[in-house]
Amino acid sequence: xxxxxxxxxxxxxxxxxxxxxxxxxxxxxxxxxxxxxxxxxxxxxxxxxxxxxxxxxxxxxxxxxxxxxxxxxxxxxxxxxxxxxxxxxxxxxxxxxxxxxxxxxxxxxxxxxxxxxxxxxxxxxxxxxxxxxxxxxxxxxxxxxxxxxxxxxxxxxxxxxxxxxxxxxxxxxxxxxxxxxxxxxxxxxxxxxxxxxxxxxxxxxxxxxxxxxxxxxxxxxxxxxxxxxxxxxxxxxxxxxxxxxxxxxxxxxxxxxxxxxxxxxxxxxxxxxxxxxxxxx
Amino acid sequence: xxxxxxxxxxxxxxxxxxxxxxxxxxxxxxxxxxxxxxxxxxxxxxxxxxxxxxxxxxxxxxxxxxxxxxxxxxxxxxxxxxxxxxxxxxxxxxxxxxxxxxxxxxxxxxxxxxxxxxxxxxxxxxxxxxxxxxxxxxxxxxxxxxxxxxxxxxxxxxxxxxxxxxxxxxxxxxxxxxxxxxxxxxxxxxxxxxxxxxxxxxxxxxxxxxxxxxxxxxxxxxxxxxxxxxxxxxxxxxxxxxxxxxxxxxxxxxxxxxxxxxxxxxxxxxxxxxxxxxxxxxxxxxxx
Numbered sequence: 001x002x003x004x005x006x007x008x009x010x011x012x013x014x015x016x017x018x019x020x021x022x023x024x025x026x027x028x029x030x031x032x033x034x035x036x037x038x039x040x041x042x043x044x045x046x047x048x049x050x051x052x053x054x055x056x057x058x059x060x061x062x063x064x065x066x067x068x069x070x071x072x073x074x075x076x077x078x079x080x081x082x083x084x085x086x087x088x089x090x091x092x093x094x095x096x097x098x099x100x101x102x103x104x105x106x107x108x109x110x111x112x113x114x115x116x117x118x119x120x121x122x123x124x125x126x127x128x129x130x131x132x133x134x135x136x137x138x139x140x141x142x143x144x145x146x147x148x149x150x151x152x153x154x155x156x157x158x159x160x161x162x163x164x165x166x167x168x169x170x171x172x173x174x175x176x177x178x179x180x181x182x183x184x185x186x187x188x189x190x191x192x193x194x195x196x197x198x199x200x201x202x203x204x205x206x207x208x209x210x211x212x213x214x215x216x217x218x219x220x221x222x223x224x225x226x227x228x229x230x231x232x233x234x235x236x237x238x239x240x241x242x243x244x245x246x247x248x249x250x251x252x253x254x255x256x257x258x259x260x261x262x263x264x265x266x267x268x269x270x271x272x273x274x275x276x277x278x279x280x281x
Numbered sequence: 282x283x284x285x286x287x288x289x290x291x292x293x294x295x296x297x298x299x300x301x302x303x304x305x306x307x308x309x310x311x312x313x314x315x316x317x318x319x320x321x322x323x324x325x326x327x328x329x330x331x332x333x334x335x336x337x338x339x340x341x342x343x344x345x346x347x348x349x350x351x352x353x354x355x356x357x358x359x360x361x362x363x364x365x366x367x368x369x370x371x372x373x374x375x376x377x378x379x380x381x382x383x384x385x386x387x388x389x390x391x392x393x394x395x396x397x398x399x400x401x402x403x404x405x406x407x408x409x410x411x412x413x414x415x416x417x418x419x420x421x422x423x424x425x426x427x428x429x430x431x432x433x434x435x436x437x438x439x440x441x442x443x444x445x446x447x448x449x450x451x452x453x454x455x456x457x458x459x460x461x462x463x464x465x466x467x468x469x470x471x472x473x474x475x476x477x478x479x480x481x482x483x484x485x486x487x488x489x490x491x492x493x494x495x496x497x498x499x500x501x502x503x504x505x506x507x508x509x510x511x512x513x514x515x516x517x518x519x520x521x522x523x524x525x526x527x528x529x530x531x532x533x534x535x536x537x538x539x540x541x542x543x544x545x546x547x548x549x550x551x552x553x554x555x556x557x558x559x560x561x562x563x564x565x566x567x568x569x
Contacts, residue, residue, distance in 0.1 A: 015423040034325040048346055084365070143526040253473070255464040
């Protein structure tokens with residue numbers, strides 16, 4: 001059409017023009033950072049500092065307890081847990097809350113086919129997408145109403161992060177004291193021979209059930225397999241002991257911690273128990 | 282400044298001028314040699330869009346939380362002992378004892394440690410909220426792409442601070458969470474086993490792991506974060522902050538006049554007529 005001789009400006013020209021307009025507008029109609037923006041920033045910072053102090057106070061004064069016990073659990077958790085002990089394994093591996101989503105992700109994937117996705121795949125892809133966002137979304141529009149795809153994607157991301165964090169936070173912790181109550185049932189269900197009895201006790205108290213399920217008890221973490229019928233695979237006592245001593249030596253990449261500190265005697269008991277677990281139920 | 286007096290200045294006036302010089306002289310001295318005063322003045326009095334809103338305080342709130350971490354961290358470092366060795370008197374690990382000592386014996390030690398511990402969570406939450414705000418405003422778009430990336434890196438570094446700091450109390454929770462965390466790093470292909478080995482400082486998690494985490498936690502990662510935050514702020518000041526995109530007077534908004542004339546019906550406003558013969562053939566508005 002003769003009336004429009006000018007070509008449509010290229011994308012980058014439009015962006016540059018918009019930014020030049022922005023600069024001019026701010027210069028003309030803006031207001032100085034001090035005192036306007038600084039005022040808001042200062043108030044918000046005070047709120048932040050007060051919140052942090054408040055949390056510290058609630059934490060200390062609810063945890064301190066009447067008997068001044070640092071291990072006492074208050075509203076926000078204990079001051080500190082029992083001292084680290086590589087030999088005692090009645091633990092529940094639990095990260096800080098902002099890793100809960102990862103932690104729970106690992107329950108969804110099963111060893112060994114897909115656990116790799118949970119530990120590396122999904123987080124790496126998520127990070128790539130996050131860093132690459134400005135290059136994936138190259139449209140000029142800034143208004144949320146003009147960016148439906150971005151908004152829906154954001155809501156889905158937030159909801160899934162929130163759900164994973166929540167699930168991670170409320171995931172059933174397999175406490176040794178509760179797991180122990182299952183021992184008689186396990187012995188009956190699995191028809192465990194007397195030789196396997198010491199192993200059962202160990203299995204229930206050494207922290208194995210923090211990751212493994214066994215005959216309907218325990219928590220499935222980090223993609224750890226159910227061990228109800230581990231004996232049917234006839235891996236052999238020797239293999240079981242080696243695996244317990246150093247899981248990643250026999251199953252490369254295994255996230256299961258080494259249990260060498262239990263000592264040979266007890267590892268053997270565990271191995272006998274594992275081999276006796278034939279899932280006869 | 283040369284002040285010209287009609288009459289002889291009184292004693293009070295002279296004193297006042299001397300006092301003023303006392304303040305301005307060092308400032309002028311510094312400015313002449315560094316330009317720093319001008320920089321600060323630019324920072325404080327530069328214009329920001331008139332319509333910025335409360336959500337835009339989240340960035341500085343996160344910065345405040347980081348400063349709280351830095352200050353409380355420095356104090357904790359004066360009393361914390363990063364040693365996994367066993368105290369012969371009590372049979373407890375030294376690091377664990379120093380944490381209990383800070384929390385229960387030191388004056389206000391509980392407050393400093395409590396603020397550091399909970400400040401970490403507040404810092405992470407504020408970074409996430411700030412990121413959400415930037416996303417909502419579409420503020421990661423041209424020309425601020427680079428600053429988005431710097432921001433993501435700060436977030437990742439912040440989470441690494443969380444991971445390394447979690448081990449330092451050297452209690453059961455810390456120890457076993459780290460055992461599993463490091464083992465998970467080990468499952469990554471290629472670099473995984475190497476990274477796990479590096480973090481552990483050996484085959485087993487022990488004293489070497491603790492000192493390694495301590496060094497990362499209070500020197501390496503904070504150093505990186507401070508560098509990244511400096512870059513982040515430099516870019517914020519250089520590029521300016523965006524108006525809320527839904528604002529009626531958003532800075533940089535397309536002025537109405539720039540809509541191509543052919544899209545306008547020409548009923549409410551006169552169509553600007555370019556001169557020349559071709560202008561006479563311009564189709565009446567409203568058609569493509």
